[in-house]
Amino acid sequence: MDKKSIAVLKELFKAGELNEALIADLRQDERKGVQNLIKSYENQILKEKALEDKFTKMCRFEQKGYADGHQYIAGMDEAGRGPLAGPVVAAAVILPSNFKLLGLDDSKQLNKATREKFFFIIKDQAISYGISIIDSQQIDQINIFEATKLAMRSAIDQLNPKPDHILIDAVNLNGLPCTHEAITKGDTKSVSIAAASVLAKVTRDKLMQEMHHEYPMYDFASNMGYGTKNHMTALEVNGASPYHRRSFAPVKKVVY
Structure with missing residues (x-):
């Protein structure tokens, strides 16, 4: 095999064009730069597998819902219950059953650039989403907990088609039009709730800016x-x- 320069191999790695067959050949190459590149490739594979495993685990509530016969499963979360200023924002989102976005997590665990990137991907690929904003004056009138629930109900009302099951981050809502479940730390356990948390936080952050x-x-x-x-x-x-x-x-x- 003709040896490729390390610079060329690095470009192939950056372009995602290294594969197992090429890596197998490169293992015979004793150049230190090549061996370091192989380690980087292996680390990348491990990271991708970890992201795949995490995403699969975060789909378990949705998969159970589909198995129970539900078609439109909404995730719901809010941003801004604790601050001293600004609105509370709630978001609800129905994702397609084949939705996949590796790295999706509780919005607070993502950096700003990733949140904003995911914000547009989620809005683009969602079957439906709703975002509701309750300002500080209304929060003062009805208290933050009631304002949060009001925002959540308003976000649900915006969904079309209507959900037949709702996954909510930690808040129990009565009188919803379909089955629902509150999941403690749901934004780390459900892709739908995590997606809603991204929509809510990015929307609120822009308002605060x-x-x-x-x-x-x-x-x-x-x-x-x-x-x-x-x-x-x-x-x-x-x-x-x-x-x-x-x-x-x-x-x-x-x-x-």
Whole structure:
């Protein structure tokens, strides 16, 4: 076999064009750069297998639903229950049964670039999705838990076709139009809930970035409304913005 240069082999690796047959030949090549490349290839294969295994495991609630005769299984999650400012956002999504997105996980476990990439993939491939936003004024009127449930119901209402089973991250909702189950830490256990968590978080993060441009002193683009040290200092100095939740104790103390 004619030896390819290490530079060429690296390009083949980057392009995903190395295969087991070529790797088998390269094992006879004693060049250190080639052996390092083989290790990188093997590590990549192990990572891909781990992602495949994780994704398969995260499909078990959906697969059980299909086995029980359900056709449109929705996942639902929210973002923004804990912050001192900004809306709470809920998302519901029905994915096709053959949906596959390796690396999908709880949105908080993904970096910003991956979340935003997945956001568009999920919206593009979903059978249906709904996103609901409840602002801080309404949160103050009905409390954060009721606002979260309201957002979730609104997101469900946007789905077309309607779901015949709903997987929800940790929240029990009564009066839903179909069977449903609340799953503790569901955004790490169900692909549908994980997809919903991505839709909710990316939507909310974009809203907080817009609020940051209006009120940069609170640094919403970095803290997303959570009570960081810098955020609390800005609250004490500037008082509350129109986007702050005045019913939350830390905000109550500084409202003027």
